[in-house]
Amino acid sequence: MNGGxxxxxxxxxxxxxxxxxxxxxxxxxxxxxxxxxxxxxxxxTEWWYYTGHLQTDEGRRFGFEFVxxxxxxGDYPVAWASHYAITDPTAGSFTYRQxxxxxxxxxxxxxxxxxxxxVSVPAGLTGDGDAPxxxxxxxxxxxxxxxMPGYVIELDLSTDRPPVLHDADGWLDxxxxxxxxxxxRTRMDVAGTISLADAPGxxxxxxxxxxxxxxxxxxxxxxxxxxxxxFSVQLEDGRDLTISRVHGPGGVEILRYGTLVAADxxxxxxxxxxxxxxxxxxxxxxxxxxxxxxVWQVELPGEDLELHLAPTLADQExxxxxxTGVIYWEGQVTVTGADADGPVGxxxxxxxxxxxx
Numbered sequence: 085m086n087g088g089x090x091x092x093x094x095x096x097x098x099x100x101x102x103x104x105x106x107x108x109x110x111x112x113x114x115x116x117x118x119x120x121x122x123x124x125x126x127x128x129t130e131w132w133y134y135t136g137h138l139q140t141d142e143g144r145r146f147g148f149e150f151v152x153x154x155x156x157x158g159d160y161p162v163a164w165a166s167h168y169a170i171t172d173p174t175a176g177s178f179t180y181r182q183x184x185x186x187x188x189x190x191x192x193x194x195x196x197x198x199x200x201x202x203v204s205v206p207a208g209l210t211g212d213g214d215a216p217x218x219x220x221x222x223x224x225x226x227x228x229x230x231x232m233p234g235y236v237i238e239l240d241l242s243t244d245r246p247p248v249l250h251d252a253d254g255w256l257d258x259x260x261x262x263x264x265x266x267x268x269r270t271r272m273d274v275a276g277t278i279s280l281a282d283a284p285g286x287x288x289x290x291x292x293x294x295x296x297x298x299x300x301x302x303x304x305x306x307x308x309x310x311x312x313x314x315f316s317v318q319l320e321d322g323r324d325l326t327i328s329r330v331h332g333p334g335g336v337e338i339l340r341y342g343t344l345v346a347a348d349x350x351x352x353x354x355x356x357x358x359x360x361x362x363x364x365x366x367x368x369x370x371x372x373x374x375x376x377x378x379v380w381q382v383e384l385p386g387e388d389l390e391l392h393l394a395p396t397l398a399d400q401e402x403x404x405x406x407x408t409g410v411i412y413w414e415g416q417v418t419v420t421g422a423d424a425d426g427p428v429g430x431x432x433x434x435x436x437x438x439x440x441x
Contacts, residue, residue: 119197136295147416198222311438322347
């Protein structure tokens with residue numbers, strides 16, 4: 085693996101029986117072009133992935149995750165799955181839903197680039213959020229809507245920063261597991277509304293915030309029998325950081341790498357020896373029994389940067405076995421620390437897979 089991200093092993097929707105046929109092989113790697121490569125690709129696995137932070141005018145804060153996965157598996161119809169989660173520290177709650185669908189109708193994208201996706205309402209669903217989950221965008225101007233009982237969001241996202249290409253050129257060689265293209269928009273301004281079950285009158289509340297967007301695709305399904313720890317950090321000084329720690333069976337680390345984004349949007353790849361991660365706390369799920377790390381110290385000695393990451397809620401575990409076959413922890417974290425110029429702070433998200441057996 086050539087410094088590749090092992091969110092490449094992320095959950096993907098698949099039929100019960102997976103045939104061996106795959107999409108026609110493509111000439112990899114090739115340079116990424118925008119907005120062309122923001123649209124869906126005819127590859128085994130692909131996803132569009134948002135995490136972020138919202139605040140109402142009154143100061144109430146939320147974290148959110150919204151993702152749509154796409155999978156091709158031989159002669160089966162294209163498969164889709166979607167996860168939507170809200171972290172509500174004020175209420176002390178973590179709430180999520182999942183959907184899945186088969187067929188090309190989910191993809192409403194137009195020729196020329198960009199994406200426009202809509203996952204239908206599952207049969208029999210009633211209550212808040214009984215509408216399609218939609219996600220569209222391109223060129224740093226995105227929109228999505230998703231809902232579930234108690235939490236319905238409709239958000240516009242924008243950034244003038246160029247896409248961040250991981251491993252410098254946006255192509256990651258995963259060795260025997262295949263390869264993947266991967267870019268991010270690490271700092272998107274957010275404005276929109278959230279509708280809450282406990283809001284007076286039930287009227288949508290204006291929100292603003294900050295989001296992180298990942299888009300990844302390639303001819304891969306999974307990598308090994310382990311998992312990964314994925315970190316995203318948005319600092320108040322305008323810098324962004326992502327780190328991946330990949331572990332094989334038994335938790336043995338097999339890969340570590342990252343990308344550091346400067347306040348002006350320029351970015352550079354971080355090699356394993358530039359990153360130190362120390363686990364300071366853990367949480368065990370009462371449902372799956374998984375023992376997750378949930379507090380970390382992250383150091384970049386070359387940047388004289390030291391960060392402390394802690395969850396806003398300990399329990400941010402999703403059981404998505406009915407849509408993707410995976411139980412994982414994906415949660416909002418607060419970030420404190422210091423660099424050579426003094427204290428730093430911010431917000432982030434962490435994804436943990438391979439802990440629930």
